[in-house]
Amino acid sequence: MTKLTMAGLTDPGRLRPENEDCIALYPEIGLVVLADGMGGHNAGEVASRMAVDVMTRYCVDAFVTEPLNPAPAATEPCVAEAGTLRGAIEAANTAIHEMAHHNPEYAGMGATVVVALLQDDRLCIGHVGDSRLYRLRAGRLELLTEDHSVVQELLNRGLITPEEARQSVSKNLVTRALGVDARVQSDLRAVATEAGDVYLLCSDGLNDVLTDAEIGRLLAAHGADPTAAARQLVTAANEAGGPDNISVIVARADPRFRRTRKAAQKLQSELENV
Numbered sequence: 001m002t003k004l005t006m007a008g009l010t011d012p013g014r015l016r017p018e019n020e021d022c023i024a025l026y027p028e029i030g031l032v033v034l035a036d037g038m039g040g041h042n043a044g045e046v047a048s049r050m051a052v053d054v055m056t057r058y059c060v061d062a063f064v065t066e067p068l069n070p071a072p073a074a075t076e077p078c079v080a081e082a083g084t085l086r087g088a089i090e091a092a093n094t095a096i097h098e099m100a101h102h103n104p105e106y107a108g109m110g111a112t113v114v115v116a117l118l119q120d121d122r123l124c125i126g127h128v129g130d131s132r133l134y135r136l137r138a139g140r141l142e143l144l145t146e147d148h149s150v151v152q153e154l155l156n157r158g159l160i161t162p163e164e165a166r167q168s169v170s171k172n173l174v175t176r177a178l179g180v181d182a183r184v185q186s187d188l189r190a191v192a193t194e195a196g197d198v199y200l201l202c203s204d205g206l207n208d209v210l211t212d213a214e215i216g217r218l219l220a221a222h223g224a225d226p227t228a229a230a231r232q233l234v235t236a237a238n239e240a241g242g243p244d245n246i247s248v249i250v251a252r253a254d255p256r257f258r259r260t261r262k263a264a265q266k267l268q269s270e271l272e273n274v
Contacts, residue, residue: 002263003027006251007226008034011234013205014242020044021203021247022052029259029267030118031059032249034044036131036203038177039109043100047111049094050099051178055115057271058088063264081117082188085126089113089178089186093128096179099177110177114145114201121255123199129174132207134215135191136198136223141216144191148176166211172204197253200202205244206237219250226250 004027012019020037022045035051037044062084092113100106112129124134130147146152150173154160165171178184198219207215210233218236222229229250237246 004030004251004254004257005226006032006249007230008032008249009230009234010035010247011238011242011245012237013244013246014040016245017244018042018045019245020048021205021245022250023201023247024056024057025249025251025268026056027251028263029060029063030257031056031115032118032201032251033113033115034131034201034203034247034249035111035113035178036129036245036247037109037111039100039106040209042112043106043109046099046106047096047109047179049110050096054092054095055113058091059084059115059117059270060264060268062087063259064261070106078109081119081124082126082190085117085124085188086114086186088115088124089128089184093178093184094182097182100179110179112148112174112177112203116199116201116251118193118199118251118253118257120258122190123193123253124188126186126188128184128186129177130172130204131199132202132204134200134202134212134219136200136216136219137194137196139216139220141212141219143212144189145187147174148187149174158162162246171208173203186238193253193255195253195255198229200225200229200233201249201251202233203245203247205238205242205246206233206248208244209237209240209242214239223250223252226252 037048
């Protein structure tokens with residue numbers, strides 16, 4: 001199989017004049033990246049774009065220069081792809097941090113990010129902040145990332161309930177983000193995939209206004225067509241008020257997929273000409 005079935009959509013929502021989210025999807029190499037920027041005077045838009053661009057180029061360069069060895073087991077947390085994702089996240093963090101340090105107008109800018117690599121029967125995930133990745137399998141929705149946020153820490157300590165977390169005025173306060181500090185800690189994991197799995201990457205503009213149950217119903221109804229699923233999710237978030245930028249990427253797993261060096265080289269050439 002030469003490419004995966006996936007689609008993405010980003011929307012400013014109904015209340016924000018600008019869109020500070022950024023997405024990228026490359027079905028020919030199984031790479032998807034979603035970033036949610038933060039910072040005034042367009043700084044958030046700059047940060048999210050830098051995150052996506054730097055991470056994409058890092059991953060593509062790695063696929064061209066490094067052997068594409070299969071992972072020993074999808075359940076092991078640090079397969080070869082995990083090292084690539086960690087390096088990509090660190091490179092993006094450095095680029096954003098240095099840009100903010102040397103340009104006063106970008107001081108304080110940053111971005112949350114979630115990135116995933118699909119290969120054979122596994123998915124490798126990296127994330128920083130509260131952008132999420134969900135899996136729909138056999139009609140059941142499961143969150144595969146854990147938010148790096150103040151509210152999540154309170155939840156983990158049993159100090160608030162899930163419903164209180166959804167209503168909290170602090171739900172958007174993140175404890176980790178790209179570019180804020182010179183170094184960043186990312187969470188990485190690898191999971192086994194199955195034919196028919198549907199994966200959703202999203203910014204908090206989606207899950208802040210739609211419950212997991214609502215997201216699951218929409219994915220179950222439209223997941224066979226990622227383009228339709230992405231459109232329905234964004235529409236539902238806007239109908240729920242659309243107070244924030246909304247970004248989604250929907251991808252279907254296929255164990256037959258294996259990226260090739262040739263595909264990575266072709267994409268590398270295209271990116272160099274942008």
